[in-house]
Amino acid sequence: MLKYLKKMRKKRGFPPGSLNELEISKLRSEATLIHYDNDTVEMTSLTDLADVSFPKSGVNWLQIKGLADIDMIKKVADIFHFHPLLVEDIFNSDQRSRLEEFNEGIVVFLKHFQLESQKDQLESEQLTIALVNNVVITFQDSRKNIFQILEERIQKNKGRIRKMAADYLFYALIDIIIDDCFIVLGMIDDLIEDLESELIKNPQSETLQKIYHLKREIIVLRRSVWHLRELVVALNRDQNEFMTDSTQVYLKDIYDHAIQIVDIVETFRDMISNMLEMYLTSISNKMNEVMKTLTIFAAIFIPLTFLAGVYGMNFRFLPELEWKWSYPLWWFITILIGISMIFYFKKKKWF
Amino acid sequence: MLKYLKKMRKKRGFPPGSLNELEISKLRSEATLIHYDNDTVEMTSLTDLADVSFPKSGVNWLQIKGLADIDMIKKVADIFHFHPLLVEDIFNSDQRSRLEEFNEGIVVFLKHFQLESQKDQLESEQLTIALVNNVVITFQDSRKNIFQILEERIQKNKGRIRKMAADYLFYALIDIIIDDCFIVLGMIDDLIEDLESELIKNPQSETLQKIYHLKREIIVLRRSVWHLRELVVALNRDQNEFMTDSTQVYLKDIYDHAIQIVDIVETFRDMISNMLEMYLTSISNKMNEVMKTLTIFAAIFIPLTFLAGVYGMNFRFLPELEWKWSYPLWWFITILIGISMIFYFKKKKWF
Amino acid sequence: MLKYLKKMRKKRGFPPGSLNELEISKLRSEATLIHYDNDTVEMTSLTDLADVSFPKSGVNWLQIKGLADIDMIKKVADIFHFHPLLVEDIFNSDQRSRLEEFNEGIVVFLKHFQLESQKDQLESEQLTIALVNNVVITFQDSRKNIFQILEERIQKNKGRIRKMAADYLFYALIDIIIDDCFIVLGMIDDLIEDLESELIKNPQSETLQKIYHLKREIIVLRRSVWHLRELVVALNRDQNEFMTDSTQVYLKDIYDHAIQIVDIVETFRDMISNMLEMYLTSISNKMNEVMKTLTIFAAIFIPLTFLAGVYGMNFRFLPELEWKWSYPLWWFITILIGISMIFYFKKKKWF
């Protein structure tokens, strides 16, 4: 969140659609073009986008990794007639997940989530995926091979991807991002389970810190995921124009997945609230325990100490002091009082 | 929840509609065909689905129990023109309850709930029910005879089932699953009542554990049940196409039941929140009780012990020590202080 | 709630619309027909419904009290062409309040609420009211004279009821049930006020029990009342068909009442939450009070007891013991410490 806000603060007053240098990535841009149809696959590393031609038949997948080379991205934008504001949004790494339509195609802004397993830190990277005619363009500001598994499926002709049009590729890319979302949710689920068993067995103040931290992550994740759902709903609503009939049924599938993700995140939220309540109640329970222990000790020994104090007094005329059996008698009374106290607390079910 | 997430994690990157082996059940598939009309009932155990014919008249009910035999399920899918994604969803045991339409028929994915009475553990099994023309197909991944009572009704010609078309059978199957949902709710209701009386009579820390556990189950159940409601709403909306007029009135009936289930689950949720509040408040009350006990003991005996300490001092010139009546006088003052303390706390309504 | 769930549990698998004997009331059915128009009123006790004729002119009100005589109810259902599922719902005593339309008329299922003043126990009874042409039929499973006041109005020709059609009678019946709902709300309001003054004057643990109990009742009542509102909304929406124009304005009146009931119940809910918060806070306040008392006593006397202990030591060389004024000096110091302690706590506003 902070990241985005900091950027906005520096951006103030710049003309809209201007590419303020502060936002620009340090990572050198690399462009790769994958062209395939049912029979052939061709993968080309592009250095200059000026003389690239996109064959009209088959599917073209243009991958841009790293966003430092503004000219290259502007070149792509020119070729496919992107609006300047849309170009600005590609660089803006904290876009809300959403779908934008323009004359010739559609663009989606998506977040790819990852959970750093060491630090339990949720990290997100913005991906921009555009579909224009038979060309799919993906922008990302890292070298991560998020879509490697899809490249392999294209290379090895697994599944139906080689037989389908560009809109199927567009769908398949979104599908992978959603699948990765499930992986993150699975990891959070593990975290929740660990925390739950920690909570039941041995709650400590670090447990609270962890729950608090997790809740914070889920607050952020939740908003993100709601926008993802809206994106997918929009994609299903606008299916007729840019999506072929055969792909539409797959869009319904990711719609189902998106709803499931929202569901799971909501359930996580409920569970964590549940855990916090549980934690608070268990603290109260423990405090009760502590108080009871104190009260039992105090209530038993304070009267007895008083009784010992009585016969420690130095009055000259204190007849009991002279009696022969007063000491054993004193012990007898003392123990009697002690035992009856214990019975009293037992009856009150204090231990 | 976890189960589904684990599957998704392993599935990452597989082409959509592919049957990843990891998901496949170990339970050998068994197919049974029940054909009936007003006059005859015929039940056949099928070993090979290749040469099965489904009579055009009467109703055909094809039961598939166990999902290990992928070829058999694929065969069924081929016969009735299921989409590959739909086939994938049959194997996917953690689908959200929903209704899918395709050209020739409709499919519902439903959860059959059971409450293991020993462990108070809510268990769910996915059922897939398809209706294509005069054929109803049910898929389940266990040998449980969930629909046995319906088979009997068909065999013994009870009610109107033998007189009605396939869509009535489709309805009757859903009706049974919803009836079983009420049974689960009934058992949860018993649990809540037990917990409530436990809470009022003798709240313990295990009571809290139980409430917490129950709340967690209801969080999961609630989402499930909302989707069930949506399914039933969709079924009522789409009634015109695949449902005959005479069955539509029955669909309204299960609509009412689905709403009632949602209502009951929401009420359960409110009640459990109510119980948790009650528990927390009763802990505070108890702590108050404990603190009062401690304070009363301490406030009575600490001053008295001080008084005893005074006359235990060894000052050479301590005139009271020499007086004749100082010991009885001391007792008199001590008891007076004690009694006035008791009166003070009585007045403050501390006991 | 439990009642309904228990029934559902036993009903499992019975064909829909079948009248499972378990649900059937033990109360012998009694049928009464009141026929009236502007000039005449006629009241007939019916023993056999076979040869009853309902005059086409005027209004017919058929009252069925007690639901044990299934044949009689089935007879009524036959005469007015009720669907079997509708007949089942008449017997089913825990229907959600709702409106059902069929070809020739409309049926409403309503709950009549009563608050047992002794036990503060909310009780509800299901009423079914049907309107078919100029006949209004009421079903109830008790001998309570809920509508007696209406019978009197008809007998004595009070208000406009004798001048109006059957739909006005239909309205008037619902109006009485809603009026009774206000009576229940009034009693709950009294309970809330009592609890509030109890809470402010002298909160006890039974107060908590009462609040908890009341909250539980309101959770149940609230759901019921929402459905009532929906029923009345549906009645206003569907007014054109079965309701004459002159009755429609009255329907708007009960619509206003239904909204008011929902409003009041929501306000009750807020108030009870408010009370629970208040209770919890007052417990915390009291605990604070108790702790302060303890701390003041302990902080004053523990140092003094220590001081007494010092001069109770038996060291041979303890010079103060020999001084002449050490005992009065000791008292002086002791009292000084005590008083300064008291000032310290006074300054801290602890008492």
Next chain:
Amino acid sequence: MLKYLKKMRKKRGFPPGSLNELEISKLRSEATLIHYDNDTVEMTSLTDLADVSFPKSGVNWLQIKGLADIDMIKKVADIFHFHPLLVEDIFNSDQRSRLEEFNEGIVVFLKHFQLESQKDQLESEQLTIALVNNVVITFQDSRKNIFQILEERIQKNKGRIRKMAADYLFYALIDIIIDDCFIVLGMIDDLIEDLESELIKNPQSETLQKIYHLKREIIVLRRSVWHLRELVVALNRDQNEFMTDSTQVYLKDIYDHAIQIVDIVETFRDMISNMLEMYLTSISNKMNEVMKTLTIFAAIFIPLTFLAGVYGMNFRFLPELEWKWSYPLWWFITILIGISMIFYFKKKKWF
């Protein structure tokens, strides 16, 4: 709330639209007719409404103060063709704020709020304002001069009121009631501010009582204000029929005010919840403070008292008692323990 419920309880079973005597005000009715146009103003006290004529030109404002004279109100109702149910609602002093249309005009039921500054008690009075052709009728059950300022504006021809039609007067009346609502909100705002500063400076248990009381008032006010908003929305929606074009822009203005009122009340609600949380947390903080004080005293003096007790023992063979420097040594150790304890708690930041 109670007031309304009590009335409903007594009303049970009366024919709808009947004027049950119990509801009728004790306050003698007074009728005043103000007729004005751009040039003239005329104010007449009416004793008998039988032969009143309402000039067709200009604007007529008929004020009815006090509702005891049923015949007079019925007379008005007859002249303007009010429905009996509408007449009933005029007497019913706890109507929900709403708008009713009838053939010839519209009626609004509104609540006029006042905050008794002495008792901090929110009081409301129902006002009924009807608009029929060029006549505006206001009903109120008190002698309060709520609209005096408007009468003056008419008399002195301030603003545009004399130039406008009856619908502008209708608007101006509602506007004054809404303005008074802002005054009440302003007073509540002062109360909240006082409570907040009281909360921060010196929270006491009366502070809690006040917050609780205020929250209760706002619960009631909130519902009222929501209905006011609905009324104003309805007025804007139905503007075309009874409202002239020139008045419509003013209706938008009160629409804005109504939304602002709802906003402010919602903000008040949030603030009071905030204050309650704050109060609870500050109690916990204080309790913590008290407990720390107790613990510090106890932890310092209890070990020292023990040490004094040791050398108060009367063992014959207790070598330290005979040593020459044991008493100063004992003091040295005692003070050392005391100081190290103080350091320990300092380090733990307990004081």
Next chain:
Amino acid sequence: MLKYLKKMRKKRGFPPGSLNELEISKLRSEATLIHYDNDTVEMTSLTDLADVSFPKSGVNWLQIKGLADIDMIKKVADIFHFHPLLVEDIFNSDQRSRLEEFNEGIVVFLKHFQLESQKDQLESEQLTIALVNNVVITFQDSRKNIFQILEERIQKNKGRIRKMAADYLFYALIDIIIDDCFIVLGMIDDLIEDLESELIKNPQSETLQKIYHLKREIIVLRRSVWHLRELVVALNRDQNEFMTDSTQVYLKDIYDHAIQIVDIVETFRDMISNMLEMYLTSISNKMNEVMKTLTIFAAIFIPLTFLAGVYGMNFRFLPELEWKWSYPLWWFITILIGISMIFYFKKKKWF
């Protein structure tokens, strides 16, 4: 909030649209006209608005700073045919953010937020921006150069502003206000982060005050921001009439920003609730800690003090006193009891 309410209180009963003197600013009005087209920029300070002419070509931006000069504002209103109510709203400094359309143009009322970094005090100023044909008018009641950066862009011909029509200027003004909103959110984000680290490291009662204060600001900000969102939605809906096609895409951009602002504020709210919970729980944790310390001290030394008291008694026949090894034995037993106590609490994980 208070400010607005105070004004309303004084305004009561004034004719709508009247400019009650109490509301009027003390700040002398200054008018500046900036006229520009693609080639020229002209900036004129206006003293008398009577003979101002607005060129029909190019864009005119009329800035009014300070609202003391009612005649000048009325003059502007006359030129552009503003409704009197609209003029009133310009002076009214606590308008809800909203969009108003009139025959010839549109007006937006907006809040410009600033966070006083010294006092952490959220401050808002109302801005009114009107668009009529090729004229944009901005009203503000301060001398702040909110739009200076835009003036520079016009002067220096940066971005596309000089090439676009007046509606683009209208958009650019709103865009700057929204950008400033992000700056405020960024500062609040910093505050939240500071508070969070303070909370984790060393929570104090001032931390609570700060959280409470921040929550209050966000309650106010939240309402404001929701209205901003509605304004922007309305602007997108009504785009066709007053907005050229080329500006519409920019309106979608500020729509996205407005949604993001609402999102961020909602997330802030969740985070602060989260922090309050965290604070409360950490207080409970600490109290637990304190109680344990007390209990450990008391439970160890109270029995030992009792034991010392026993042998401080002065009974004549107390055999242990005479034994030779009773003193070392006593120490042995005492230390044994002490150590076993410590082990007991260690086992209970109390320290």
